[in-house]
Amino acid sequence: MKTSLKFLPLIATLLLAGCGSKEEAEAEAEQAPTPGEIVASQPVPHGPEIKSVEITNPLKQDWVAAGKTTYDGKCMPCHKLDTTKLVGPGWKDVTKRRTPVWILNMICNTDMMLSTDAEAQKQLELCLVRMPNQNVTVEDARKVLEFMRSNDGEK
Numbered sequence: 001m002k003t004s005l006k007f008l009p010l011i012a013t014l015l016l017a018g019c020g021s022k023e024e025a026e027a028e029a030e031q032a033p034t035p036g037e038i039v040a041s042q043p044v045p046h047g048p049e050i051k052s053v054e055i056t057n058p059l060k061q062d063w064v065a066a067g068k069t070t071y072d073g074k075c076m077p078c079h080k081l082d083t084t085k086l087v088g089p090g091w092k093d094v095t096k097r098r099t100p101v102w103i104l105n106m107i108c109n110t111d112m113m114l115s116t117d118a119e120a121q122k123q124l125e126l127c128l129v130r131m132p133n134q135n136v137t138v139e140d141a142r143k144v145l146e147f148m149r150s151n152d153g154e155k
C-alpha cells in the first residue's frame with residue numbers, strides 16, 4: 001500500500017502532461033489560419049486587437065454553415081436571430097449597425113470591448129449581463145460574421 005501511494009504524484013503528473021499536450025495539439029490545429037482570409041496578427045481569442053477584416057462577395061456558403069454551427073453551440077443561449085433581446089441583443093441587422101472589425105473584436109476581445117468601447121458599454125447597460133469570453137478563434141469568429149451577414153439578407 002505504502003509503495004503504490006508513493007507513485008501517485010508521479011502518475012498524476014504523467015496523466016496531466018498527457019492531457020495537456022493533446023489539448024495543445026488540438027488547439028493548434030483549430031487555430032490554423034487561412035492565409036489571406038483574415039488579417040489578424042494572431043489567431044487567438046482575447047489576443048491582440050483585430051484591425052481589419054476581409055469581406056467576401058458573394059458570401060462563402062461553407063463559412064455561413066460553419067458560423068451557424070458555432071452560433072447553435074455557443075451563442076444561441078443568449079442571442080436570437082430576430083430583433084428581440086434575449087440575454088444579449090438580437091442579431092437582426094447587427095451587420096448594419098456595426099462594422100466587421102467591431103463585431104470580430106466583440107467576439108474575440110469581449111473584455112477589451114466592454115472596458116473601452118462606448119457602443120459595447122451601451123449594450124452592457126441595456127442588457128445588465130457581461131458577455132462572457134466564448135473562446136472562439138478569429139477564424140471561427142469570421143465565419144460567424146458570414147452567418148450574421150447571411151441572416152441580414154446578404155447573398
Ligand code: HEC
Nearest residue numbers: 074075078087088089106107123124127129130131134144
Ligand atoms: C451568456 C450570454 C451570451 C453568450 C453565450 C453570447 N453573448 Fe454575445 N452578448 C451578450 C450580451 C449580454 C451582450 C451585450 C453586451 C454586454 O452586455 O456584455 C452581447 C453582445 C454581443 C454582440 C454585440 C451586439 C450588438 O448589437 O451590438 C455581438 C456581435 C455578440 N454578442 C456576439 C456573440 C457571439 C458570436 C457569441 C457566440 C460565439 C455570443 N455573442 C455569445 C451575451 C452573450
